[in-house]
Amino acid sequence: xxxxxxxxxxxxxxxxxxxxxxxxxxxxxxxxxxxxxxxxxxxxxxxxxxxxxxxxxxxxxxxxxxxxxxxxxxxxxxxxxxxxxxxxxxxxxxxxxxxxxxxxxxxxxxxxxxxxxxxxxxxxxxxxxxxxxxxxxxxxxxxxxxxxxxxxxxxxxxxxxxxxxxxxxxxxxxxxxx
Numbered sequence: 001x002x003x004x005x006x007x008x009x010x011x012x013x014x015x016x017x018x019x020x021x022x023x024x025x026x027x028x029x030x031x032x033x034x035x036x037x038x039x040x041x042x043x044x045x046x047x048x049x050x051x052x053x054x055x056x057x058x059x060x061x062x063x064x065x066x067x068x069x070x071x072x073x074x075x076x077x078x079x080x081x082x083x084x085x086x087x088x089x090x091x092x093x094x095x096x097x098x099x100x101x102x103x104x105x106x107x108x109x110x111x112x113x114x115x116x117x118x119x120x121x122x123x124x125x126x127x128x129x130x131x132x133x134x135x136x137x138x139x140x141x142x143x144x145x146x147x148x149x150x151x152x153x154x155x156x157x158x159x160x161x162x163x164x165x166x167x168x169x170x171x172x173x174x175x176x177x178x
């Protein structure tokens with residue numbers, strides 16, 4: 001096989017994953033909902049030391065949240081048969097052959113647990129990638145990570161197994177619980 005054929009085969013196996021703007025709008029709005037009123041108060045009213053400290057703290061929290069949203073939105077992933085590469089502010093690379101930890105967590109936004117999001121955390125050696133379920137192709141990423149974890153005998157915690165089952169991913173290596 002020529003190097004051109006190898007490159008085409010590699011490109012065919014590569015999937016790209018990004019956070020769509022529609023998935024990030026809510027976070028941008030939440031950050032703005034905290035920053036704008038605080039900025040308006042600072043710009044229009046004289047505030048004392050205590051009020052400035054409280055409002056400044058709120059502004060810092062919402063500013064950090066907004067910055068995290070921008071950084072997450074700017075993150076993209078490429079998954080190949082051999083690795084997962086993250087591009088963005090903190091680039092990282094997880095070699096599937098070195099995967100040593102997988103954690104899939106569900107965060108509920110309601111008491112009845114009918115609404116929420118999942119977060120996948122993978123590590124291999126010192127490298128770590130963390131992504132949430134708003135990224136395009138999340139199910140495909142989780143499925144591949146679960147396959148590799150099963151092949152490598154990576155120990156999964158009970159919550160991760162339950163969350164894999166919730167996504168319809170079952171394997172004897174994950175335990176017989178249903």
